[in-house]
Amino acid sequence: MATLSQIARLAGVSVSVASRVLNGDPKLRTRPDTRDRVLKAAKDLNYTANYAGRALRLARSKALALIIPAVSSPLFADLLSGATEAAEAQEYTLLIGRSDRITAGSDTLRRLVGEGRVDGFLLQRSDDLSDQALENLVANDARIVLVTSRTPGRRGSVILDDVAGARLATEHLVSLGHTRIGLIGGVPSSDIARRREQGYALALHEANLRRREAWVRRLGYSPEMAAAAMESLMATDPRPTGVVVANVNGAIGALTALRRLGIDVPGEMSVVAYHDEWVAEHTWPPLTTVKMPYYQVGVQAVQSLLSQLSGSPPQDVVVRDPAPLLVQRMSTAPPPPRP
Amino acid sequence: MATLSQIARLAGVSVSVASRVLNGDPKLRTRPDTRDRVLKAAKDLNYTANYAGRALRLARSKALALIIPAVSSPLFADLLSGATEAAEAQEYTLLIGRSDRITAGSDTLRRLVGEGRVDGFLLQRSDDLSDQALENLVANDARIVLVTSRTPGRRGSVILDDVAGARLATEHLVSLGHTRIGLIGGVPSSDIARRREQGYALALHEANLRRREAWVRRLGYSPEMAAAAMESLMATDPRPTGVVVANVNGAIGALTALRRLGIDVPGEMSVVAYHDEWVAEHTWPPLTTVKMPYYQVGVQAVQSLLSQLSGSPPQDVVVRDPAPLLVQRMSTAPPPPRP
DNA sequence: TTGAAAGCGCTAACAG
DNA sequence: CTGTTAGCGCTTTCAA
Numbered sequence: 073m074a075t076l077s078q079i080a081r082l083a084g085v086s087v088s089v090a091s092r093v094l095n096g097d098p099k100l101r102t103r104p105d106t107r108d109r110v111l112k113a114a115k116d117l118n119y120t121a122n123y124a125g126r127a128l129r130l131a132r133s134k135a136l137a138l139i140i141p142a143v144s145s146p147l148f149a150d151l152l153s154g155a156t157e158a159a160e161a162q163e164y165t166l167l168i169g170r171s172d173r174i175t176a177g178s179d180t181l182r183r184l185v186g187e188g189r190v191d192g193f194l195l196q197r198s199d200d201l202s203d204q205a206l207e208n209l210v211a212n213d214a215r216i217v218l219v220t221s222r223t224p225g226r227r228g229s230v231i232l233d234d235v236a237g238a239r240l241a242t243e244h245l246v247s248l249g250h251t252r253i254g255l256i257g258g259v260p261s262s263d264i265a266r267r268r269e270q271g272y273a274l275a276l277h278e279a280n281l282r283r284r285e286a287w288v289r290r291l292g293y294s295p296e297m298a299a300a301a302m303e304s305l306m307a308t309d310p311r312p313t314g315v316v317v318a319n320v321n322g323a324i325g326a327l328t329a330l331r332r333l334g335i336d337v338p339g340e341m342s343v344v345a346y347h348d349e350w351v352a353e354h355t356w357p358p359l360t361t362v363k364m365p366y367y368q369v370g371v372q373a374v375q376s377l378l379s380q381l382s383g384s385p386p387q388d389v390v391v392r393d394p395a396p397l398l399v400q401r402m403s404t405a406p407p408p409p410r411p
Numbered sequence: 412m413a414t415l416s417q418i419a420r421l422a423g424v425s426v427s428v429a430s431r432v433l434n435g436d437p438k439l440r441t442r443p444d445t446r447d448r449v450l451k452a453a454k455d456l457n458y459t460a461n462y463a464g465r466a467l468r469l470a471r472s473k474a475l476a477l478i479i480p481a482v483s484s485p486l487f488a489d490l491l492s493g494a495t496e497a498a499e500a501q502e503y504t505l506l507i508g509r510s511d512r513i514t515a516g517s518d519t520l521r522r523l524v525g526e527g528r529v530d531g532f533l534l535q536r537s538d539d540l541s542d543q544a545l546e547n548l549v550a551n552d553a554r555i556v557l558v559t560s561r562t563p564g565r566r567g568s569v570i571l572d573d574v575a576g577a578r579l580a581t582e583h584l585v586s587l588g589h590t591r592i593g594l595i596g597g598v599p600s601s602d603i604a605r606r607r608e609q610g611y612a613l614a615l616h617e618a619n620l621r622r623r624e625a626w627v628r629r630l631g632y633s634p635e636m637a638a639a640a641m642e643s644l645m646a647t648d649p650r651p652t653g654v655v656v657a658n659v660n661g662a663i664g665a666l667t668a669l670r671r672l673g674i675d676v677p678g679e680m681s682v683v684a685y686h687d688e689w690v691a692e693h694t695w696p697p698l699t700t701v702k703m704p705y706y707q708v709g710v711q712a713v714q715s716l717l718s719q720l721s722g723s724p725p726q727d728v729v730v731r732d733p734a735p736l737l738v739q740r741m742s743t744a745p746p747p748p749r750p
Numbered sequence: 751t752t753g754a755a756a757g758c759g760c761t762a763a764c765a766g
Numbered sequence: 767c768t769g770t771t772a773g774c775g776c777t778t779t780c781a782a
Contacts, residue, residue, distance in 0.1 A: 073525050075759060086769045091761060101767060120525035124472065125759030127463035128774050135528075143491055144689065149483035156509070165528060168507045170495070186412050186459035188775095189474075189504060295693055324693045331695060350483065354634055354663045356670060356695040414775060425753045430777060440751060464775030467758050527759095 074117035083113040090114075094121070127188065136377060137167040137190045138219075139181075141198035145321055146349040147366060151219070154370020155194060162378060164191075171198045185215055192381050194219050194373045199259050199292065214386060217377045220369060221264055228386030230373045232364050234264055237396040238271030238318065241344045241362045244398055245314040246279045249406045250342060254287035254312035256301045256322060265290065268318045268346060287312050295325025302329040306341075313407035314342035320349050320361060327355055327403070338405035348399050358401035365394050413456035422452040429453075433460070466527065475716060476506040476529045477558075478520075480537035484660055485688040486705060490558070493709020494533060501717060503530075510537045524554055531720050533558050533712045538598050538631065553725060556716045559708060560603055567725030569712045571703050573603055576735040577610030577657065580683045580701045583737055584653040585618045588745045589681065593626035593651035595640045595661060604629065607657045607685060626651050634664025641668040645680075652746035653681035659688050659700060666694055666742070677744035687738050697740035704733050 080090040085106055092100040093110040113119075127133045138155050140148060152168070159166045167190055169180070184190050192215035197206055207225045210216045218229035245253050255272045258265025269288070276283045286308050289301035298317055302325075305312060317323035323345030327337065335341050337357055345352065348363035368391050380386050419429040424445055431439040432449040452458075466472045477494050479487060491507070498505045506529055508519070523529050531554035536545055546564045549555045557568035584592050594611045597604025608627070615622045625647050628640035637656055641664075644651060656662035662684030666676065674680050676696055684691065687702035707730050719725050 073527070076761095077759080087760080088762075088770080089768055095761085097762095103767065106767080118525075120522055122467075122759050123526040123528045124463045124466035124470075125774095126761080128461075128467050128758090128776085129760045129762090131774070133463065142488075144485045144488035146483045146485060149481075152482055152507075165506065167504065168491075183459055186457075187462040188412070189462045295689065324690070327695075328693045328697075350634065351663070351690055354667045354694070356666075358667075415777095416775080426776080427754080427778075428752060434777085436778095442751065445751080461775050464758095465777080467760090467774090468776045468778090470758070 073122070074119045075122065078117060079110065079113045079119055082117065083109040085110060133188055133191050134163060135165040135167060135190045136192055136194065136374060137169050137184060138194045139169040139171045140196045141171045143170065146351055147320065147347055150366040151370040154367035155374050158371040158374040171196060181209065192216060192377050194377060197221050199262055202261065214380045217373055217380065219373050221262070222388055223263070227388055228376070228380060230369055230376055230389045230391060232369060233390050233392045233396065234267035235271035235274065236392070237346055237362050237364050238268035238316065239275045240396045240398055241316040241346055242272045242275035244344055244360070244404065245316065245342055246275060246281065248342065248404060250314040251281055252287070252310060252312040253281065254305050254315040255289070256298050256305070256315055256317040256326060257288060257290045258318055259292050260290050265318065272316060293319035293322045295321055295328070298322030299325035299329035302326040303333065306333055306335065314404065316344050316346065318346045320345045320347040320352055320359065323359055324351065324355055337403050340408055342404040344404050353401065357403045360401045360404040361399045363397040363399050365391050368393065412461070413458045414461065417456060418449065418452045418458055421456065422448040424449060472527055472530050473502060474504040474506060474529045475531055475533065475713060476508050476523060477533045478508040478510045479535045480510045482509065485690055486659065486686055489705040490709045493706035494713050497710040497713040510535060520548065531555060531716045533716060536560050538601050541600065553719045556712055556719065558712050561727055562602065566727055567715070567719060569708055569715055569728045569730060571708060572729050572731045572735065573606035574610035574613065576685055576701050576703050577607035577655065578614045579735045579737055580655040580685055581611045581614035583683055583699070583743065584655065584681055585614060585620070587681065587743060589653040590620055591626070591649060591651040592620065593644050593654040594628070595637050595644070595654055595656040595665060596627060596629050597657055598631050599629050604657065611655060632658035632661045634660055634667070637661030638664035638668035641665040642672065645672055645674065653743065655683050655685065657685045659684045659686040659691055659698065662698055663690065663694055676742050679747055681743040683743050692740065696742045699740045699743040700738045702736040702738050704730050707732065
């Protein structure tokens with residue numbers, strides 16, 4: 073590849089002029105034709121600035137890393153698209169990492185920025201990283217923003233409006249006439265799970281419905297865990313007629329469990345899921361979901377990170393736009409008539 | 412972060428010694444205690460070599476990019492894991508890009524390596540990039556390996572054993588007693604699709620079954636396309652009693668179509684899918700699939716790329732290990748009795 | 751056994 | 767309006 077000095081030589085100028093022309097330095101005044109010669113030389117030699125040279129000089133890599141737990145969830149695509157889009161708009165490159173590698177004692181994060189490979193991180197924690205471990209890990213490092221989760225001891229996060237989302241899901245069941253509504257939620261240690269449960273509780277409260285501890289399960293979001301949760305919910309008496317599953321992938325597992333038990337959906341049991349993704353259209357029955365602005369979380373997260381990197385104090389933001397949207401499909405219906 | 416010269420100063424040696432100690436230069440002979448002082452200093456200052464400095468000096472970034480079309484397919488996770496694992500084993504970093512951005516005229520690829528951000532690529536083409544466009548794009552660039560696809564004019568690829576996989580899927584239906592077997596395949600311009608169709612044809616041939624053009628569809632792998640294909644297959648007369656769908660995500664769509672049509676699976680129609688993924692366990696009925704070594708393709712691809720980068724001539728490799736595996740679930744059964 | 755020094759490609763302060 | 771120059775952090779040749 074061509075280097076700056078080759079451009080300069082070809083254009084008959086010094087490297088510094090070439091550099092400034094190519095970077096569009098605003099406070100540079102040149103004769104139009106010098107400028108043109110440089111531009112032409114760059115085009116002729118098909119010049120692209122060497123990344124390492126620039127990074128070394130500027131002490132910035134213009135790269136960010138997105139660290140996420142599970143790349144096998146289709147949900148992840150939205151977040152990634154948003155982040156990629158926003159990063160590219162600012163001429164940043166995005167690296168993907170897996171957060172199951174990020175354990176309490178690991179220095180993966182520190183190493184990546186220590187090496188200068190990336191300027192900062194978007195970190196979506198995995199559920200088995202405790203608040204304490206997380207805080208130790210990220211300390212008050214302004215080069216990190218937490219995605220979808222927050223932790224008390226630390227600023228710099230962007231999350232969904234989980235209470236609004238879970239509330240909308242619950243209200244949907246309420247509006248169909250359900251009075252016995254269960255929740256298949258995340259693990260209790262997760263702030264995300266707690267917010268979603270709060271939304272659920274809020275909707276029940278406003279509908280004057282009793283919230284029964286026997287109808288809530290907190291095993292986690294995986295299809296397997298949610299399936300187990302659903303099975304145990306079905307063993308309660310009386311059992312719920314509708315359930316909100318706090319994650320689509322879990323809802324898919326829950327549907328499987330119901331099928332195994334021979335329970336008709338939505339005839340005997342309604343299921344509404346938090347989050348929407350393409351698979352939800354193809355389950356049986358197709359899942360009624362609440363679509364959350366996950367893409368926008370990605371966008372906002374890189375914007376937050378970039379502004380932290382340029383010195384602004386870390387903020388905790390919650391993305392409310394677009395608002396949670398109920399995508400009505402076929403897994404929900406009025407409850408069966410009381411015998 | 413600490414720099415080499417800080418280490419050197421702290422250890423009371425020159426930067427050159429520090430560098431060589433830290434890099435484990437084999438032809439360096441030092442007094443044990445000099446070595447120890449350097450190591451200790453590095454540990455005390457928590458040293459990590461600056462990435463840009465090294466990249467600039469060595470003119471290599473130690474980073475690779477994986478460019479794929481659809482990040483929303485759970486399948487992708489396997490490929491990514493394999494590639495990541497293999498890359499990290501060689502101390503390379505992996506970048507993810509989306510190949511829908513890589514259009515015929517685009518210079519995204521050239522720019523990424525032109526800038527020196529990455530040393531090379533794994534490229535999984537999107538179906539709508541023609542052979543010709545692809546060849547123009549990648550020319551004979553040794554910094555690229557094609558993943559899951561190949562193109563006649565070019566060496567340097569790693570693919571699955573698609574004919575074996577599709578054949579296994581088809582044989583499964585044959586062994587259940589099906590004689591009227593359809594195929595929902597990829598678009599005709601795709602070499603991948605052609606190989607899978609070949610495997611299908613081969614199995615039919617060996618079973619002395621007639622291959623009917625009316626029973627094959629070539630619309631593509633998306634759930635929507637496969638659903639459309641399935642619908643039109645069901646309009647044939649006589650219609651097939653079993654169908655192999657050349658991609659899981661397509662199979663999920665195909666199941667949806669069958670449900671819309673009120674056709675019982677596997678009672679009236681058996682469905683077997685190429686590729687396995689977690690969602691396949693949770694469809695209704697759970698999908699019988701052929702699991703392909705996708706993870707290993709990821710591993711092999713970075714190995715191939717790395718060896719191309721170090722000068723070996725590009726090879727075309729097909730991953731056969733582990734062999735395609737039939738994962739029997741509930742979407743396949745013997746054909747209905749002939750009336 | 752160790753050190754000095756050059757130079758990778760780039761930007762920016764400063765000088766003309 | 768344009769050029770000279772220092773230096774980012776690193777590896778490596780060469781000399782001591």
